[in-house]
Amino acid sequence: MPDVPPQRCSWVNVDDQLMREYHDREWGVQTHDDRRHFEFLILEAAQAGLSWSIVLNKREGYRRAFSQFDPEKVARYSPARIAKLTADPGIIRNRLKIAAAVKNARAFLAVQKEFGSFDTYCWQFVGGRPRDRPEPAEDRRGGEECASISSRAKRIRKL
Numbered sequence: 398m399p400d401v402p403p404q405r406c407s408w409v410n411v412d413d414q415l416m417r418e419y420h421d422r423e424w425g426v427q428t429h430d431d432r433r434h435f436e437f438l439i440l441e442a443a444q445a446g447l448s449w450s451i452v453l454n455k456r457e458g459y460r461r462a463f464s465q466f467d468p469e470k471v472a473r474y475s476p477a478r479i480a481k482l483t484a485d486p487g488i489i490r491n492r493l494k495i496a497a498a499v500k501n502a503r504a505f506l507a508v509q510k511e512f513g514s515f516d517t518y519c520w521q522f523v524g525g526r527p528r529d530r531p532e533p534a535e536d537r538r539g540g541e542e543c544a545s546i547s548s549r550a551k552r553i554r555k556l
Contacts, residue, residue, distance in 0.1 A: 406420065432467070459488050
């Protein structure tokens with residue numbers, strides 16, 4: 398019996414091994430690990446305006462530059478450390494994105510303090526249970542899900 402290739406979403410470039418592995422092993426897989434949540438917060442903020450492939454190719458650089466995605470360490474980064482990171486070719490060298498990562502680390506810690514974990518905070522918006530969602534091209538958010546996203550955004554802005 399021939400090997401049947403795994404079913405993948407339409408956005409996956411099957412010629413890109415990193416994207417295939419990300420899709421097959423991580424995308425859409427629920428997590429309850431705060432360090433993993435913080436990693437994706439940093440990486441997804443860095444991705445703004447760029448392709449996810451660019452960020453994935455720099456992931457190990459981010460891991461090194463941002464203290465293995467330790468929010469307590471990143472929250473203490475000084476302006477000098479931020480300036481140094483703008484010269485690091487292993488990451489996206491945008492000063493605003495780097496400074497945002499430090500600010501996000503501080504907000505992340507505040508959320509952990511208030512809710513016990515960032516995971517608890519995130520999962521409360523979906524009642525602690527994952528939801529099925531369509532592929533991104535089919536995603537037409539509305540109603541309850543849109544209100545949930547809006548509620549999260551408002552709470553995070555207050556931090």
